[in-house]
Amino acid sequence: MNARDPHATGRLEPPTEGRLVEEFAVQNPHYYVDRFSRIRRAQNSVWPFNVAAAVLGPVWAAARGIAVLFWIVFFLEMLAVVQVGIGAVGNLGAAEQARAERLTKQATARAEQAQAAQASGADNAEGLKSSAAALQRAADKASEQAQAAGQKAPLLIGTGLLTLLFARIINGFLANRLLERRFARWRSNQALGHGLNYPLALCAFIFCILAYGLSIYRFAWANPAGWIMAAPSNRDWQVGLSSGLDGLMEGISHAGEGFFGAVTGGISLVLDGLSYALTGMPWPVTMAVILILAWQLAGSRVTIFTAAALAYLALLGFWEKSLETVALLGTSAVLCLVIGIPLGIWCGRRPRVYTALRPVLDFMQTMPAFVYLIPVIALFGIGKPPGVIATLIFGTPPVVRLTALGLQGVPPAIREAAQAYGATRWFLLTRVDLPLAMPSIMAGINQTILMCLSMVVIASLIGAKGLGEDVLNALQYAAVGQGLLAGFAILLCAMVIDRIVQGRAR
Numbered sequence: 001m002n003a004r005d006p007h008a009t010g011r012l013e014p015p016t017e018g019r020l021v022e023e024f025a026v027q028n029p030h031y032y033v034d035r036f037s038r039i040r041r042a043q044n045s046v047w048p049f050n051v052a053a054a055v056l057g058p059v060w061a062a063a064r065g066i067a068v069l070f071w072i073v074f075f076l077e078m079l080a081v082v083q084v085g086i087g088a089v090g091n092l093g094a095a096e097q098a099r100a101e102r103l104t105k106q107a108t109a110r111a112e113q114a115q116a117a118q119a120s121g122a123d124n125a126e127g128l129k130s131s132a133a134a135l136q137r138a139a140d141k142a143s144e145q146a147q148a149a150g151q152k153a154p155l156l157i158g159t160g161l162l163t164l165l166f167a168r169i170i171n172g173f174l175a176n177r178l179l180e181r182r183f184a185r186w187r188s189n190q191a192l193g194h195g196l197n198y199p200l201a202l203c204a205f206i207f208c209i210l211a212y213g214l215s216i217y218r219f220a221w222a223n224p225a226g227w228i229m230a231a232p233s234n235r236d237w238q239v240g241l242s243s244g245l246d247g248l249m250e251g252i253s254h255a256g257e258g259f260f261g262a263v264t265g266g267i268s269l270v271l272d273g274l275s276y277a278l279t280g281m282p283w284p285v286t287m288a289v290i291l292i293l294a295w296q297l298a299g300s301r302v303t304i305f306t307a308a309a310l311a312y313l314a315l316l317g318f319w320e321k322s323l324e325t326v327a328l329l330g331t332s333a334v335l336c337l338v339i340g341i342p343l344g345i346w347c348g349r350r351p352r353v354y355t356a357l358r359p360v361l362d363f364m365q366t367m368p369a370f371v372y373l374i375p376v377i378a379l380f381g382i383g384k385p386p387g388v389i390a391t392l393i394f395g396t397p398p399v400v401r402l403t404a405l406g407l408q409g410v411p412p413a414i415r416e417a418a419q420a421y422g423a424t425r426w427f428l429l430t431r432v433d434l435p436l437a438m439p440s441i442m443a444g445i446n447q448t449i450l451m452c453l454s455m456v457v458i459a460s461l462i463g464a465k466g467l468g469e470d471v472l473n474a475l476q477y478a479a480v481g482q483g484l485l486a487g488f489a490i491l492l493c494a495m496v497i498d499r500i501v502q503g504r505a506r
Contacts, residue, residue: 017036017037018033018037020183020187021033021036021183023194024183024186024187024194024195025194025195026194026195026196027195027196028052032176032179035048035050035176035180036176036180036183039176039177039180040180047173047174047176047177048176049172049173049176050171050172050173050175050176051172052175053171053172053174053175053176054168054169054171054172054175055168057073057077057167057168057171057208058070058071058073058074058077058171058204058208059201059204059205059208060171060175060201061073061171061175061204062197062200062201062203062204063196063197063198063200063201063204064175064179064182064196064197065182065192065193065197065200066175066178066179066182068178069171069174069175069178070204072170072171072174073167073168073170073171074208074211076163076164076166076167076170077163077164077167077208077212078211078212078215079160079163080160080161080163080164080167081160081164081212081215081216082160082215082216082219082220083156083157083159083160083163084156084157084160084161084164084216085160085215085216085219085220086156086216086219086220087152087153087154087155087156087157087160088153088157088220089216089220089221096142096143096145096146097142097143097146099142100139100140100142100143100146101139103135103136103138103139103142104136104139106135106139107132107133107135107136107138107139108132110128110131110132110135111128111129111132111136113128113132114128114129114131114132214228249375249378249379250378252379253378253379256379260379260380263380263385263389264380264381264383264385264386267331267384267385267388267389268383268384268385270331271327271328271331271384271385271388274327274330274331275323275324275327278323278324278326278327279320279323279324283314283319286323287310287314290306290310290496291303291306291307291310293500294306294496294499294500294503297500297503298499298500298502298503299503302499302500302503305495305496305499306496306499306500309492309493309495309496310496312488312489312492313489313492313493316485316489318467318470318485318486318489321465321466321467321469321470321489322466322467322489322493324465324466324467325456325466325467325468325489325490325493326493326497328384328387328388328391328456328459328464328466329449329452329453329456329493329494329497330497331388332387332388332391332392332395332452332455333395333448333449333452333497335388335392336391336392336395336396336399336448336451336452337399337445337448339392339396340396340397340398340399340400340403340444340448341399341403341441343357343396343400343403344399344400344401344402344403344404344407344441344444345403345404345407345429345433345434347400347403347404348403348404348405348406348407348408348433348437349407354404357400361397361400361401364393364394364396364397365394365397365398369390369394369454369455369458370458370461372390372393372394373386373390373458373461373462376389376390376393376462377462382462382463383462383463383464384459384463384464384465386459386462386463386464387455387459387460387462387463387464388459388464390455390458390459390462391451391452391455391456391459394451394452394454394455395448395449395451395452395455396448398444398447398448398451399441399444399445399447399448400444401444402440402441402443402444402447403437403440403441403444405440406436406437406438406439406440406441406444407433407437409436409437409440410432410433410436410437411436414432414436415428415432415433418431418432442501442502445501445502446498446501446502449494449497449498449501450494450498452494453490453491453493453494456468456490457471457472457490460472467486467489467490467493468490470482470483470486470489471483471486471487471490474486
């Protein structure tokens with residue numbers, strides 16, 4: 001017996017690439033064995049043309065499970081069939097022709113009025129004649145535009161057919177390349193579909209037919225049905241839901257009046273104290289303290305930048321308002337960090353907690369900033385504290401996410417080594433996890449400061465003063481220069497705080 005016989009040793013040879021391609025392709029396997037081999041052997045990119053893909057279009061892409069190619073070809077064909085439909089069915093000059101007929105009737109009526117006025121010897125006869133002539137010229141021009149629009153039908157049909165041909169050619173050239181990439185993924189994960197998925201192809205065919213037909217009906221017909229022009233809506237439902245939400249917010253406001261008042265009072269106490277400390281001291285002392293802190297925490301370069309920024313704020317009259325903005329920004333950022341960093345540490349060490357909080361963080365981060373102001377005003381009123389609360393909601397998610405991401409990125413081997421030497425949980429957190437996660441945490445702090453900065457102007461809408469008020473006034477009165485100067489002042493305040501904080505981290 002031959003020693004090289006795989007059956008003699010009891011082992012099976014791994015399948016060759018050709019056999020894997022045959023198993024993956026199922027239909028027409030020899031074709032794909034040859035094309036995939038050409039693609040892999042070529043030193044430069046080769047794009048073998050797939051005739052079946054070009055003929056079947058997006059249906060072939062759906063049958064082979066190539067979603068990207070399906071959508072590319074689908075949208076191109078959608079554009080093509082709409083152009084062909086408008087050119088073949090749509091009355092391109094209908095609107096202009098109707099306008100021409102309307103103007104012609106008006107011109108005829110005005111001419112009759114002019115003749116009657118001339119017969120009676122009225123003074124406005126010449127004016128009526130001029131008006132009738134102007135209306136007739138407008139009618140003639142509209143009629144010419146209608147004829148010109150009608151002559152564009154062959155051009156639209158030709159353009160649509162060329163677009164359709166282009167889509168099919170694109171599908172033919174991309175098909176084998178993208179299918180070969182899917183084959184490479186299938187080799188490592190054979191749970192992916194292979195062969196032709198006939199049910200999916202049938203669904204894709206029905207979807208394309210319906211989408212193309214409805215699109216042609218919508219754009220090509222002169223008077224399509226109302227159900228396709230506008231989505232169904234029920235105004236009564238909206239009114240009922242909004243009334244219910246009004247009642248709910250009013251009930252929450254009354255039930256938690258003491259709690260919301262305590263929160264507002266606490267934030268006001270911190271804000272007023274910080275604002276008084278910053279604005280009450282002589283400005284040379286405040287400036288000197290800021291410069292000394294910048295030098296101690298971030299170095300000489302940041303100190304020079306800070307000095308230039310403070311000079312800008314002082315010389316242009318933004319000093320007091322900038323300190324109020326710093327108080328608002330600083331209070332918001334500190335609250336965001338005090339809440340966000342511990343929450344991020346908890347999420348980083350408890351994946352289930354992070355999974356539960358992720359939808360909440362997504363909601364907080366994706367909801368438009370102006371929407372936060374509505375419930376905040378309803379519960380906390382107007383002024384600086386509601387502005388801080390709205391900023392807190394908007395600025396907390398980045399530091400939570402990046403703190404959790406930094407802790408999750410700590411190498412397990414380092415943690416295991418520290419535990420092997422008897423490290424406690426507190427030692428592991430403060431001496432291993434946090435130092436290694438510090439770059440990600442500092443990035444979260446930077447993003448939180450920027451988020452708080454972006455809310456300064458928005459918070460001015462509900463009574464939070466400072467530089468945001470100047471920007472708001474500039475928007476109301478179209479004072480471009482004032483708005484730009486105040487915007488640069490806000491930017492410099494945030495950059496000074498960020499440079500000092502980041503310098504301390506380094």
